[in-house]
Amino acid sequence: MTGKVILTGAGCGSFDLITLRGMEALRGCDVVIYDSLIDLRLLDLAPQAEKICVGKRAGQHSAKQEEINALLVEKALSGRTVVRLKGGDPFVFGRGGEEILELKRHGIPFAVIPGVTSSVAVPELAGIPVTHRKNARSFHVVTGHTADNCTPENLAQYAKLTGTLVFLMGLNSLEAIAQGLVCGGMPADAPAAVISNGATRFQRTVRSPLGNIAEAVRNAGLSAPAIIVVGDAAAFDFSATYVPPLSGRNIAVVSSGGTAERLCAVLHALGAYAFRSGGVDIEEEFTPGIDRAFSALGGYTHIALTSPNGARVFLKKLREKRVDIRSLNAVKFAVIGRGTAAVLEEHGVFPELMPGEYSTAALGELLAERLGENSRLLVLRSEEGSRELNVILDNSNLDYDDVKIYRPVYRPAEALECDIAVFTSAGAARGFFENGGSVPAGSRVAAIGKVTAAELERHGCAECILPQESTVDGVVQSILEAVKCRDSED
Template identity: 40%
Template sequence: MTGKVYLIGAGPGSSDLVTGRGLSLLQKADVVLYDYLISYHLLCQCRSDALLIPVGKRAGHHSLPQEEISREIGRMAEKHDIVVRLKGGDPFVFGRGGEEIQYLQEHGIPFETVPGVTSAIAALSSAGIPVTHRGLARSFHVITGSTKDGCEIRDLALYAKMEGTLIFMMSHHKIPEIAAGLTEYGMDSDTPCAIVSSGTYVTERRVNATLGTVAEVMKTEAPEPPAVFVVGETAALDMRCGYDSLSGCRVGITGSTSFTTRMTELLRDNGARVLPLPNLSISPIGLSGPELEDIISHEWLVFTSANGVAVFFDELTSHGIDIRSLAGCRVAAVGSGTESELGKHGLFADLVPDEYSVDALATVLRDRILSDCGGHPENVRVAALRSTMGSKCLDRCLAEAGIGFSDYQLYRPLLQNLTEKNDEKAEDGSLSPARTLSDDRYPEYSPVLDYLVFGSSSGVRNFMPYLSKVRIAGALVAIGTVTAGEIGKIMDRDEKLNTIPVLTAEKFSASGILETLRKDWRKSRPSDE
């Protein structure tokens, strides 16, 4: 009995442009065989125990012959229930998905094709170029620039006479040849064209030219692959929104999954291009039944993160403890995100400081308890439910006021570091050994960013070894003073970093960071005049 193979189109690049069906299957997969251009963040959606096998190709660096890829898919299907072949764009648009399906059909292996959004259209759309437009182009034609035998592109004489938009895929190194051929066969040298590099990624770049100038423009502008080359009147259009408050701004975010998700949505809604960098995941520690009973006996429960809330309620559920057992507890939350997570579980915070910081939480909680305790703070017991890296200022503030304090460490924050796992090599040993994903294999990494945002001090400490992979054109941004202080410590030890400005959000929250970025971007963004 064999498993089932799913050929999934991952979309044009950005991890959030995969289809819902594709993402659902990816999250269930036992094995994922993936292409070179697949987003790191999409692969992070895989199960932690999934086998990840790189089989993709890039120009000049073919890792496996197509026939061997097909055989490896079949071998994995013999051993596993759900096998995903994850391909860039759509499996059937120059993705050789048809050859892989023919192999599966020949060997009677069950399969399903999950369509994806092709970069032939989506990369251009992201860069503001429509492939059709009333009065300019009634058709479009998608052509490969990479032939099986590596020879020159055929039929340029035919393409030069076509109406509509010409879209050349996998053609970066042949763009001057294509432009020269089209003009030689009669296309006007003033015909607009454009090169879109890394379409839909934070590193997306658009270079405009004409057929007569594109060869020279490539020398001066040096657009990098992966790229789509488009020729036709619509290539002169620019339908990007340039007047959002963060239009053109490139922002990297690191922090917990809940923080990066919330921050990404806010920034994208304001026109920014966002790169969620390797972020903090969590490893729950686990609580015993007696520990949970003791927690519930406290007068105050204090949550300093949304992660802490989620883990705590998972613990209650796993031990069969009803939420009504919390009826005698009052609840404090560090900020709006944590407050919102509590609300999802039907619990509403009694205390949330105006300022998003543990310092502020400690102060207002202390004052509230001293006001309510009738002069006996020692009779009040507070349980902090948080990570192993929780700030000690909460402990100190309450202890100095004589308030009873218990620290329950619910989880450890870990930096996600996706590793290729090739525990099952092909019989001929053709698969490469396990290694850590690196920026030379993932086009979304080694980017130039205008800002790099940190959502916590622990995020700063964990991410710093990765900072060399990004270049900061603008500033580092901290959610609060504690996080800014941690950045300062790191910068004091590294001369290469201490020239980068550090901005601190006036309001210690995701919305506060947004406002800080808006203000600074208005001052620094390129003028349109």
């Protein structure tokens, strides 16, 4: 059975400029064939998919267009749903039309999802409107080089246009473009601007009269990708006056999937460039011990959950085994902290027991204090759960079953490049460093709690940002306070 190809505009720069339709396509595809200019965080939306980078960046090695066409055909003919993820919009100098012609030749179904084009969005984010009433009633988008890497052939004709000129992929030809426009009759003092790495945390803008723009850009050391804007509209500066509190901060999150996703989303909303690195994936366990425990849940007086991941797996197993939550109306739930409680509460389960300090030891002490001789406890947790809990429960002579319902699988780690690295569990920290991860000198480290901080200290991270409450919100608040303090010191 033949699959299909969805040509999808990734938008320009930051991952959150993709459309909702584009996000849904990524979540449902089997293969992503992507350009090098996309924000790699978009690939996290398709954890299930095969991912193939085909480059497409000026001055760097990339697959030839014919090779990309052949790859699209090969993957689609194997019955797979392919997202061809292209920077900006597929039809704005994106060669999307050539790819569609190849698909049509092979009878392969396709769809197109528009993207936010850099020709409008990048000037806009630099404060430049491509149109403005009584000033620029049109705009013209021009490729900065032709197929044989030459400057535009009709600069003299472009110079006579009255609207805004936007040149894409033209940084290497900037001097020739500026000279050609001036020679064609455009005033040398016409406003011009060049925006480098638009819609990213590295965005930089240089403004100068057209006759001097090449020298100004050279002196500033701007790099590709860059967009050139020429015309009266380039004189405006409508740059945003609100700056989010974490703007410009590069924050790595080392965590399990669900927690990492939530933490990155909150940090991103506050202006940070937040990304997941290393961390832990959760693999659900299937054992006879789990089957026995879940077949007799009503026989326990208490169920203890020691992490949000444990709570998620518990709820998933309830659904899989078709256990009606109403049958547990006599069972009391104990959790290690607010994050774990929040997962249960989303499903209408409100824990009765939670320690004031969010740690395994504190949970154990609370259970030892509250449970009596007629109590029967079920502990559901990770395969790497701390023995500290067992020691406390054993010393209290409690009747309990300790059932491991998931195990952590540590992702490959890397040398981070970040301002702040956030670790949300001791296991994530341990796995990160044992799998080759490192934190650069001068970067700050944040831990979700004291146990995680102690693990980080064992790996040389002595000073940690610590929250008052060991939750995602607590970590975010502690980062905001730490950044504010450092900014005031500077």
